Amino acid sequence: MSAQLSTTDFPPLKNDLIIRAAKGESVDRVPIWIMRQAGRYLPEFREMRSKQSFFELVQNPQLACEVTMMPINRFDLDAAIIFSDILVIPQALGMVVEMLPSKGPSFPSPLIVPADLAKLNKDCDVKKELGYVFEAITLTRHTLQGRVPLIGFSGAPWTLMSYMIEGGGSNTQSKAKAWLYKYPEESHELLKILTNVIIDYLVEQVCAGAQLLQVFESHAGCLDHTLFVKFALPYIRVISKRVRDKLKERKVACVPMIIFAKDGHFVLEELSQSHYEVIGLDWTIKPQQARRICGDTLTFQGNLDPCALYASKDDLTKMAKDMLSKFGYKNYIANLGHGIYPDIDPENVKHLVDQVHKISQEMIQK
Ligand code: 1CP
Numbered sequence: 001m002s003a004q005l006s007t008t009d010f011p012p013l014k015n016d017l018i019i020r021a022a023k024g025e026s027v028d029r030v031p032i033w034i035m036r037q038a039g040r041y042l043p044e045f046r047e048m049r050s051k052q053s054f055f056e057l058v059q060n061p062q063l064a065c066e067v068t069m070m071p072i073n074r075f076d077l078d079a080a081i082i083f084s085d086i087l088v089i090p091q092a093l094g095m096v097v098e099m100l101p102s103k104g105p106s107f108p109s110p111l112i113v114p115a116d117l118a119k120l121n122k123d124c125d126v127k128k129e130l131g132y133v134f135e136a137i138t139l140t141r142h143t144l145q146g147r148v149p150l151i152g153f154s155g156a157p158w159t160l161m162s163y164m165i166e167g168g169g170s171n172t173q174s175k176a177k178a179w180l181y182k183y184p185e186e187s188h189e190l191l192k193i194l195t196n197v198i199i200d201y202l203v204e205q206v207c208a209g210a211q212l213l214q215v216f217e218s219h220a221g222c223l224d225h226t227l228f229v230k231f232a233l234p235y236i237r238v239i240s241k242r243v244r245d246k247l248k249e250r251k252v253a254c255v256p257m258i259i260f261a262k263d264g265h266f267v268l269e270e271l272s273q274s275h276y277e278v279i280g281l282d283w284t285i286k287p288q289q290a291r292r293i294c295g296d297t298l299t300f301q302g303n304l305d306p307c308a309l310y311a312s313k314d315d316l317t318k319m320a321k322d323m324l325s326k327f328g329y330k331n332y333i334a335n336l337g338h339g340i341y342p343d344i345d346p347e348n349v350k351h352l353v354d355q356v357h358k359i360s361q362e363m364i365q366k
Helices: 017-022 044-048 054-059 062-074 089-093 114-119 130-142 159-168 172-183 184-208 224-232 233-249 265-274 287-294 308-309 314-326 346-365
Strands: 098-100 104-106 150-155 212-217 257-261 276-282 301-305 330-334
Touching: 017 089, 017 330, 044 054, 044 062, 044 276, 054 062, 054 130, 062 130, 062 330, 062 346, 089 159, 104 265, 114 276, 130 150, 150 159, 150 301, 150 330, 159 172, 159 184, 159 212, 159 301, 172 184, 172 224, 172 287, 172 330, 212 233, 224 233, 224 265, 233 257, 233 265, 257 330, 265 276, 265 287, 287 301, 301 308, 301 314, 308 314, 308 330, 308 346, 314 330, 314 346
Parallel strands: 150 212, 212 257, 257 276, 276 301, 301 330
Antiparallel strands: 098 104
């Protein structure tokens, strides 16, 4: 159905705050969205999940659109993020990924030795394999009616590589890191395969209607500086450059790009020179310190501790005020420092969103 929807003629944008903030332009209030804002803390999501598997939702554009809209219909958020997962790329490369109840993603046949790279469908046709994501994006852009911009996203190469080798979540990423030490050449080969797919995937998301892009390097924190600079950073840089070049070639306007390297404070300086308009910060870095390292021109996104949403509303107000006073209202997008937890009370999300708007509006009017 959505194949017939236009990918160029979208309803005009009514709230461009996050795009203005990403470009360093003035805003009349600080924009806010919440990482993993469409998910299990919402009763309407749990209800839908009780009837379909996670990937059934992701692969059905109509349902993915519906889930994307859930937090937008509840809260005064300044952006939607397309409902999907970073692990659709390993699936496009031919790997089986299951979502196990209370365990999360699981690969029944992870990559074990470099010879396993031969099993990957390296030259996969992204448009065909991940067409459901692009359809969901186009449908969601029309459904949003220009209320807020739509964010597209991808995992970064190292984070995806680590899932493909670990076969699921891991605290140490030791199996994946073993590849970096034992098989550096083959690791680069895998990272290159992933980078090429990610670039095509992000370009197609913009062509389908995504208005910002976020790259999640969720497993930055288990690398040291040397490994990050060798195996993660070069690919993060190639992605921002080639996505922009490819969009130019296709005469499609480029969109602001956000890099979020969780626990990546040790490479902030390098990330600030990687041609992303926005740097996502987790809660372990002081805003002033991040500013000193990155300078005044980039936009920051973050960095409230996701557990702050367990606090009382009064304390949450104080923390929102503190965060805004430290980041300021220019070059800033409010968010959590990582994804929201499933047992958070949606009322506290509403409180945070409304307080960030109210407090920042007062700051700006002063
Ligand atoms: O059982 C369920 O219903 C699945 C729960 C769930 C949801 C709602 C998963 C499994 N993924 C998602 C959606 C999702 N994942 C979004 C949707 C858009 C939104 O934000 O609203 C996004 C952006 C992601 C991205 C994602 N998936 C990341 C990057 C962000 C981060 O948290 O660092 C990562 C690492 C994943 C992998 C993943 N998918 C799901 C889980 C539980 C995990 C983490 C597993 C682990 O490493 O322990």
